[in-house]
Amino acid sequence: MDTQNFIPKSLKNSIENASHTWLTPSNIALVKYWGKSEPQIPKNASVSFTLSKSHTKTTIDFTRTEKVEIPEFDLFFEGKKKDDFKPKIAKFFERILEYCPYLLEYRLTIHSENSFPHSSGIASSASGMSAIAMCLMSLERSLCDVEISDEFITKKASFLARLGSGSASRSIEGPLVVWGKHEAIEESSDLYGVQFPYKVHSIFENYQDTILLVDKGEKQVSSTVGHNLMHNHPFAKQRFDQANENLERISKYLQNGDINSFISLVESEALSLHAMMLTSNPYFILMKPNTLEIINAIWRYRNVTGSNVCFTLDAGANVHVLYPENEKENVLQFIEEQLSQYCQKNQYICDNVGFGAKKL
Template sequence: MEQQFISNLSTTSFSIEEGSVNAKSPSNIALVKYWGKKKNQIPTNSSISYTLTNSYTETELKFKKKQSDNFEVEVYFEGEKKDSFSPKIITFFERIIDYVPFLKAYKFTVHTHNSFPHSSGIASSASGMSALALCLVQIENNLGANLSEEESLKKASFLARLGSGSACRSVFKGLIEWGENNFIKGSSDLYGTKYPDTEIHEVFKTFHDTILLIHEGQKSVSSTVGHNLMNNHPYAERRFVEANENLEKLIPILKNGDVKAFGELIEHEALTLHAMMMMSNPAFILMKPNTVAALEKLWEYRNETDRQLYFTLDAGANIHLLYPASDALEIEIFIEKELKAFCQNGNYIKDKVNF
């Protein structure tokens, strides 16, 4: 299957001396989580995520012809040169050189920035790698590849996955599935697949996502390390099966608009993710005391009011509050009055799903 992403460009096609391209790519939040991966960024189970509206990365990629046969990359983040970022980009280039043959023909300068604070706990690697992959496909087309829009997005998703697994889900808008299974048409381990809008009830297309920034610093254990700890995890195989089962259960829920069933499933997924971390060897905990306190306050509020407020967690301490637009006014008053106190420096981000 990877053969479809081999470029049709030859070295004689690299005729453009210099130029620049731009891309904007959203962050995403997984509803059914993937935790654990195989060689070459292949997921151990299927996953599905919302892409967000206000949390995104914008990247400008400048390129200039050179003679040396090596990778040459400079990275500027928020206007400041970041030499520490370059090795990660070069590792990414090494992985994708078979599919992007012009990478050694040009010197690249990356100018990138996020709409959200750095180290805010939003997955910037997903939006960042996705934006970079979109830029590379633009250059390929400028050099004469002539990929269609559908082919370009699929290739960008394929490339982004090789930089950061979940980045393959940030290439598209809406709900994005990743991981081959027998119940979603077109699903693949190699790239994300846009879940059909016609199979999603309108209530789920207007969901809000308010992100409580419980902890804005570096995580104690990186996602890469966490994924690797699934390799010898005593409960890993059952978890992989359950994730696929949960995704299959989600399909009719998305269709019929059952918000309560949706919320119960995504909360179970979030807590299962963190339970797997606590049962790893060595064990680790990414939630903070204020994460637990905020969740208890949320549950108390929901029991008292019957408001449709639910949560998910990524691999970190911060909480994504998910709720339909119809309940947004009352819920956002509650967030400001009650949940803001659990956030570091009182910070939270108001966002919504991107359809």
Template sequence: MSEKDFIPSPYTNTIENGSFEWSAPSNIALVKYWGKLGKQLPANPSISLTLNNCKTITKLGFEKKANDGKFSFDLLFEGQPKESFRPKIEKFFERVEEYLPFLKDYHFTIDTQNTFPHSSGIASSASGMAALAINLMNLEKELNPEMTEDYFNQKASFLARLGSGSACRSVKGKVVIWGEHVETDNSSNLFGVEYQDVNLAFANFQDTILLVDKGEKQVSSTVGHDLMHGHPFAEQRFAQAHQNLSKMKAALATGDLDAFIKITESEALTLHAMMMTSMPYFILMKPNTLEIINKIWEYRTKTALPVCFTLDAGANVHVLYPENVRSEVLEFIKNELVGYCQNSQYICDEIGTGAVKIN
């Protein structure tokens, strides 16, 4: 498919006003995307677990207006006006207007909230942009009732990506691949695709997120991605991501937890190695991040339980493990890891299925 496939034909229906409400989850990449091309396209493919509890809930109200050539919207975050979000939404609307030509025909009220604490150090751009994109697709489906479910999900993922790259992995599926990959049918740089060949060993997989540092990152993801241009190790990294995605698919399909652990932890450390070796260079891990990693390694050696870590572009640690060892691992987290978290805060999450419409 190409971008042109998402430019709609003239709409067959009209709607004056109404509202929709959707939730969309955050996700955690196992094989990381780091480096952008063109309009929010990934320099390498990635694969992620969709989360269940950490999500954004967005209600989109809309009312027909005269098309005066301008976007018109009010923004509420947790019930309060949030003007600081306006530039990001304005930029998003500019990027997607070609694909959603109705945007200037309506005044929108975007009322959004997160189920996780604001500024908790969990990226909300993925869940937030996915929730907004899927609401807008709901309106387009009203204008074009013939739309298929597959097209709806693909285009929602495509639009979400134009708001925040990783948001395309928050629309549909427990495990999602984004980026062209020679060994993955239908893989695309334009949208995420669900990977369905997942062994029962990963059913109800757990992710306990340790909030090591809730402060704002000193380097934005956008800046970090840009630093891959001209990075001395970029080409090797992109090739490694393709290889690791093939290995990760095999591990997920066969239930090979040992391989899953090796690839997941290696990918997390490689992401941070790219940051430490870019110019300018930066370190987003904190001393407590390293303490937690070492404790997880010690615990795994001692108990032989299949528990591992991954990291986003920040200091927080995602502890991943199967549901059947949940009680032992949570005991370990409470006894040995919570002390390294800011205000002893952590969030218990698990694998989810993607965006959900709220009636």
């Protein structure tokens, strides 16, 4: 799709005040993307499970005002004014202004809250930016003289969200979303996420993800900085090739139910992501000692029991424990008895695959 299609052609000006609220989820990538070019174009394709309970709730109040030169807004996070979050949102609005020119005619008051700790490696920017994008599209729908389809709303919201946070493009829909052009995935695009287009084997339906909160503090190195370090990374090309090959492989596993190969690939992808951090210049480590304790405990448990449990990691210390729904009782017992000791205050989030953004 040509990006020009996302520029509104006909808007009416009769709405003085509006308020829209959306609940949008985080997601956990199975094949990771790490490295991008401007404007927010991934160096390799990725695929993720959309989550259900790990989400951001955002309300935007729009008040019509005299036209301004740059978007004006106030931001409240979990009830408190957060001016330190504003530069990232301002940059986002700057990037999308061509596609949302009505931003210059409204003052925005943004109220946002997470169901999980912010900046701890549970893709808070993904759920946060996608929630803002959906609120903007709700306003755009009411401003347009012509009817806008749900399909267009979803596609443009993903396109907009990507310009705030690449992974946010994968949080609009579910349960599996691909972002990045890839010949093995029909209709895939670098500009927005698309639903995984093929029938998924029943073993992957309602897949479970228990997130072990190893470290709820803010990451020492942001994902933005980490992505930028891939520009001169000595293993960048090999990593991008590996990820694209893995996406084609995991597409087959998701369809044929080869869960052993799925487990091997997902864990390898997680470790490859962190290997890029370990070998960048400057290098850094986001895993914590308890991250490694959990990984080794999962490997021991799987060897002893024959379970299909596995782990993945995002750009942080927390561990996502993935497993089929039919193992839920046993795996949760394992987590409570053995893994929770490695979490801050024994805390973890029981989540599962979800279906994307919801209007409230």
